[in-house]
Amino acid sequence: QVQLVESGGGVVQPGRSLRLSCAATGLSFSEYGMHWVRQAPGKGLEWVAVVSYDGGSRYYADSVRGRFTISRDNSKHTLDLEMKSLRADDTAVYYCAKDLLASLDGYIDHWGPGTLVSVSS
Amino acid sequence: QSALTQPRSVSGSPGQSVTISCTGTSSDVGNYKYVSWYQQHPGKAPKLLIYEVTKRPSGVPDRFSGSKSDNTASLSISGLQAEDEADYYCLSYAGRYSWVFGGGTKLTVL
Numbered sequence: 561q562v563q564l565v566e567s568g569g570g571v572v573q574p575g576r577s578l579r580l581s582c583a584a585t586g587l588s589f590s591e592y593g594m595h596w597v598r599q600a601p602g603k604g605l606e607w608v609a610v611v612s613y614d615g616g617s618r619y620y621a622d623s624v625r626g627r628f629t630i631s632r633d634n635s636k637h638t639l640d641l642e643m644k645s646l647r648a649d650d651t652a653v654y655y656c657a658k659d660l661l662a663s664l665d666g667y668i669d670h671w672g673p674g675t676l677v678s679v680s681s
Numbered sequence: 682q683s684a685l686t687q688p689r690s691v692s693g694s695p696g697q698s699v700t701i702s703c704t705g706t707s708s709d710v711g712n713y714k715y716v717s718w719y720q721q722h723p724g725k726a727p728k729l730l731i732y733e734v735t736k737r738p739s740g741v742p743d744r745f746s747g748s749k750s751d752n753t754a755s756l757s758i759s760g761l762q763a764e765d766e767a768d769y770y771c772l773s774y775a776g777r778y779s780w781v782f783g784g785g786t787k788l789t790v791l
Binding site: 610619668674 | 684715717719721726727728729732733738770772774777778779780781782783784785
């Protein structure tokens with residue numbers, strides 16, 4: 561079955577950088593778009609970024625554009641999120657998530673358990 | 682990219698039906714068929730319930746159904762069960778390869 565497992569979360573000071581990774585198993589990884597979605601403590605879900613099946617297209621929420629970079633390695637079945645200039649309002653659980661279809665329709669049918677990023681001095 | 686508007690909470694008794702609304706604009710919900718719904722239990726990752734407004738992934742009971750009218754999408758749950766108590770979120774494509782979630786609705790089964 562499909563499994564997505566995030567890693568790399570932790571406590572980081574404002575203005576610093578952090579890189580999240582997601583290891584995917586049980587799927588033809590190179591066939592699907594992949595997303596990052598976050599959830600601040602006690603708050604709702606927020607879409608962060610998406611990368612197409614081949615890594616050729618990447619799109620971001622306004623709140624992270626220019627600071628975050630999504631990437632994937634289809635040979636290693638991994639998805640990454642490079643986060644720079646982190647702010648307190650980036651504090652959240654970050655979910656790695658798979659698109660249901662090959663096209664980027666934004667239907668997310670599998671989610672990882674999430675990794676917590678806490679931005680604090 | 683403002684969050685879609687959902688009621689903060691809804692409730693119903695076991696066996697009853699409830700409907701959760703998700704109101705956007707002509708730039709998101711009203712303009713695209715790319716609306717999906719998610720269920721999230723406390724401390725867990727979300728689960729896809731509905732995609733493309735009305736479609737159910739395999740394994741999702743037919744007690745869950747979706748619809749859309751103009752700028753508002755809706756999730757209906759019939760035959761409420763205790764395990765339906767959770768948070769529910771809508772998600773819509775908002776153009777230019779961006780997506781926006783609703784603020785979330787807490788469903789309480791009385």
